Amino acid sequence: METEEALQASWEPKIVAFLCNWCSYAGADLAGVGRLQYPPTTRTIRVPCSGRVDPLFILRALQNGADGVLVSGCHPGDCHYLSGNYTARRRFAVFSRLLEYVGIEKGRVHFSWVSAAEAGRFAELITEVTEEIRKLGPAKRLVKKKVE
Amino acid sequence: MGDPSKQIREAARKLFEEDKVDLIIGFEDGSLPLRATPCFIRKGEDAERLVWNSFCENNLATYLPKKKGRIGIVAKGCDSRSIVGFLKEKQIDREDLVVIGLPCEGMIDRKTVEERMEEGEIIAAEEGPDGIVVKGTDFQEKMKKEDLLPESCRVCTHRNPVLYDVLIGEAVEEQKVADPFGPIRGFEGKTAEERWAYFSGETEKCIRCYACRNACPICYCEACYVDSSEPQWFGKSIESTDTQIFHIVRAFHAAGRCVDCGACIRACPVDVDLRFLNKKIEKDILELFSFEAGEDPDRPPPLTTYKQDDPEGFIK
Numbered sequence: 516m517e518t519e520e521a522l523q524a525s526w527e528p529k530i531v532a533f534l535c536n537w538c539s540y541a542g543a544d545l546a547g548v549g550r551l552q553y554p555p556t557t558r559t560i561r562v563p564c565s566g567r568v569d570p571l572f573i574l575r576a577l578q579n580g581a582d583g584v585l586v587s588g589c590h591p592g593d594c595h596y597l598s599g600n601y602t603a604r605r606r607f608a609v610f611s612r613l614l615e616y617v618g619i620e621k622g623r624v625h626f627s628w629v630s631a632a633e634a635g636r637f638a639e640l641i642t643e644v645t646e647e648i649r650k651l652g653p654a655k656r657l658v659k660k661k662v663e
Numbered sequence: 664m665g666d667p668s669k670q671i672r673e674a675a676r677k678l679f680e681e682d683k684v685d686l687i688i689g690f691e692d693g694s695l696p697l698r699a700t701p702c703f704i705r706k707g708e709d710a711e712r713l714v715w716n717s718f719c720e721n722n723l724a725t726y727l728p729k730k731k732g733r734i735g736i737v738a739k740g741c742d743s744r745s746i747v748g749f750l751k752e753k754q755i756d757r758e759d760l761v762v763i764g765l766p767c768e769g770m771i772d773r774k775t776v777e778e779r780m781e782e783g784e785i786i787a788a789e790e791g792p793d794g795i796v797v798k799g800t801d802f803q804e805k806m807k808k809e810d811l812l813p814e815s816c817r818v819c820t821h822r823n824p825v826l827y828d829v830l831i832g833e834a835v836e837e838q839k840v841a842d843p844f845g846p847i848r849g850f851e852g853k854t855a856e857e858r859w860a861y862f863s864g865e866t867e868k869c870i871r872c873y874a875c876r877n878a879c880p881i882c883y884c885e886a887c888y889v890d891s892s893e894p895q896w897f898g899k900s901i902e903s904t905d906t907q908i909f910h911i912v913r914a915f916h917a918a919g920r921c922v923d924c925g926a927c928i929r930a931c932p933v934d935v936d937l938r939f940l941n942k943k944i945e946k947d948i949l950e951l952f953s954f955e956a957g958e959d960p961d962r963p964p965p966l967t968t969y970k971q972d973d974p975e976g977f978i979k
Contacts, residue, residue, distance in 0.1 A: 578897075604969065640979065
């Protein structure tokens, strides 16, 4: 049991972050350039637009061992493709409710807007999201068991 | 009011005589009791086969995107709402379509009848004005139609077709349902553990036969994500998480499009509660975007459009 406890103590959440190329990814980049500190918990996947994120991506991330997922795009009105984030917003409004409904804990999956200039906001967001997922502990639902 | 079966036959013959359609999709008697089966009529003289009764449960709209030419279709409330969905999604041409509308008072759920017959085989079922008589090898039982309706018919508020060219009989009174989403609200009130336990329990039964998808009128995509092997979007096994993902995404692909016709439930061989997911999305879309599927053919599907002030309380 000791090893399990040790594992638990050293456990850090793994978060898959889908960041849109034009805003949130650039925001993350700026946070790096500005040497802002935030937890090293995210695995970033750059997507052309938050509208590119199919709900299946989120499910697959969870299935393959992510403890949390973050989708972030341009602020409403700022989409490089004009309306990608608006349609994404509708899609995720429905999808996030559905996830919660089937029993995925509130706080596993996050949605946000971060602009290319908001490096500080990005660092804060990752800190917040990491803390929330840390509280929930390792993901157990929807996670595919690996053959041992 | 005359016999609707006769009226459908007359309407069908007339359509062929006037050369308005090449094909009529309707129902004929099934080979088993309690069943009507979809039939495809291409000649006026075959119109004799058409029937209408409480066993015409299939959603005939399912066939529309797959058939070519000018089509006449027998449509009850839910079928007509699926047709609206096809028009919305530009899958069919209104000009090539003649809708024979049928006001509907609910269809009998075969599974309920079978459950109520504890033993013995049902060999015949007859429908009369005050219920159905089910006959077996050595028994006979009279049942009331309202006791045999599936949940989707019980809470249906669109018994009359929303669009039609010919209406058979007279419009029926719409049901007043206090809260069609009552069970969904109840489920939402449970804890995440309970909800997960129910969801994973239901999906555990699934054998991934995809009958729900095949029966679903809106699952008309020529290439379905579940069939694709390159890329393979997700696992095809009956490993539990693969099945769970299948069900979440299946329901989500029907978001804002499902008309609660119950085709998936009837098709499911292992009685997975598919409707509890679809109905939840239906409820949320109504709450968030005041949208109901199958109403106005000119209003775009809710997830293909947006408003600048859409709700975004869920965004950090």
